[in-house]
Amino acid sequence: MHAADGSGIDRQVFGRLADGTVVEKIRLRGRGGFEAGVITYGAALQSLVVPGRDGRLADVVLGSDAIDGYLQPRSFFGATIGRYANRIDGATFVLDGQRHRVSTNEGANMLHGGAAGFDCRCWSVSAIGLVPTPFVTLSLTSRHGDEGFPGELRIDVTYRLSAADELSIAFAAVTDRPTVVNLTNHSFFNLDGVLSNENILDHRLTLTAERFLAIDPGAIPLAGPPRPVAGTPFDFRQPAAIGARIRQNDDQLRNGRGYDHNFCLDNGGALQLAARLEAPRSGRVLELLTDQPGVQFYSGNYLDGSVAGKGGRLYRPSDALCLEPQIWPDAPNRPDFPSARLAAGTEYRRCIVYRFALGR
Numbered sequence: 401m402h403a404a405d406g407s408g409i410d411r412q413v414f415g416r417l418a419d420g421t422v423v424e425k426i427r428l429r430g431r432g433g434f435e436a437g438v439i440t441y442g443a444a445l446q447s448l449v450v451p452g453r454d455g456r457l458a459d460v461v462l463g464s465d466a467i468d469g470y471l472q473p474r475s476f477f478g479a480t481i482g483r484y485a486n487r488i489d490g491a492t493f494v495l496d497g498q499r500h501r502v503s504t505n506e507g508a509n510m511l512h513g514g515a516a517g518f519d520c521r522c523w524s525v526s527a528i529g530l531v532p533t534p535f536v537t538l539s540l541t542s543r544h545g546d547e548g549f550p551g552e553l554r555i556d557v558t559y560r561l562s563a564a565d566e567l568s569i570a571f572a573a574v575t576d577r578p579t580v581v582n583l584t585n586h587s588f589f590n591l592d593g594v595l596s597n598e599n600i601l602d603h604r605l606t607l608t609a610e611r612f613l614a615i616d617p618g619a620i621p622l623a624g625p626p627r628p629v630a631g632t633p634f635d636f637r638q639p640a641a642i643g644a645r646i647r648q649n650d651d652q653l654r655n656g657r658g659y660d661h662n663f664c665l666d667n668g669g670a671l672q673l674a675a676r677l678e679a680p681r682s683g684r685v686l687e688l689l690t691d692q693p694g695v696q697f698y699s700g701n702y703l704d705g706s707v708a709g710k711g712g713r714l715y716r717p718s719d720a721l722c723l724e725p726q727i728w729p730d731a732p733n734r735p736d737f738p739s740a741r742l743a744a745g746t747e748y749r750r751c752i753v754y755r756f757a758l759g760r
Contacts, residue, residue, distance in 0.1 A: 415467025428534040442519040445478035453683025458593030479519035486729035493732035502548035514547035535560035551579035573748040588720035591679030601643030606676040607636035609663035658701035689753040690725035698722040
């Protein structure tokens with residue numbers, strides 16, 4: 401499938417699951433070599449090829465070259481996360497007066513949808529095309545009681561090359577009864593390229609957030625309001641190298657083993673710039689736009705060298721970072737946080753835009 405401007409879409413078999421289910425890879429190809437590869441397992445962004453300052457193309461997201469790398473151990477590379485991204489304290493919450501218990505997969509807590517979240521499912525291709533630009537929509541139905549969550553939830557995730565050097569991800573969901581929903585994409589970025597043998601500690605990050613959520617050693621938000629970033633290692637209102645303060649003697653860096661915190665955005669639900677990431681060596685720049693009320697910045701602290709990814713490379717701490725737009729962690733238990741409640745008959749809609757450019 402090709403367009404007159406040279407853009408196009410390719411579909412191929414990426415692998416098969418143990419039960420014979422075929423996992424597809426859909427390549428959305430833009431101009432100048434810009435390309436996004438999406439697999440149906442986990443509705444995951446498997447590859448993202450971006451030109452650098454020297455004109456060379458490089459894949460800038462962690463993942464695997466084969467389906468086996470997405471099965472065990474569970475690593476969330478590029479995946480669509482749900483039904484609830486991040487953590488729910490004690491894997492339980494009260495919704496409309498009724499207590500719900502969801503599956504535990506991080507001690508006593510729930511992380512990223514529980515033991516078998518959306519990243520562990522094979523999604524279906526429900527739409528694909530070139531008009532107005534290359535896109536693919538992947539769909540999934542999560543039954544009532546799935547991992548303990550109430551309500552049947554129908555989800556569509558649309559990946560689109562929305563402009564030159566720009567990838568957008570649109571999330572839509574509807575439920576047949578009240579539930580909680582928090583969807584995001586969990587891509588790990590290294591703007592020097594995942595085969596460069598460089599880490600991200602020299603990447604310069606800007607976050608348009610004046611507050612962040614302090615966490616306990618289990619990464620659950622502490623009681624009380626968000627903390628100001630001013631005067632802390634969490635102040636990225638001006639560009640700062642990720643490695644500049646990551647080893648300071650700070651209780652929050654200790655609790656997260658680095659950065660693994662929600663930064664609170666004041667965008668009023670409108671699509672706005674939330675983060676800017678610059679790689680001095682390659683010159684690649686990533687601008688992240690979202691309409692979500694928060695973004696989780698994770699500096700790859702738990703990449704421990706036990707997982708081999710693309711090119712057989714072992715992924716180690718700070719080999720990549722995540723910027724995950726989302727509702728705040730543990731919001732179902734925190735009435736003072738933005739609400740994750742989705743009512744029957746209403747539609748969940750959220751958007752992420754990854755916009756690339758070249759720096760000086």
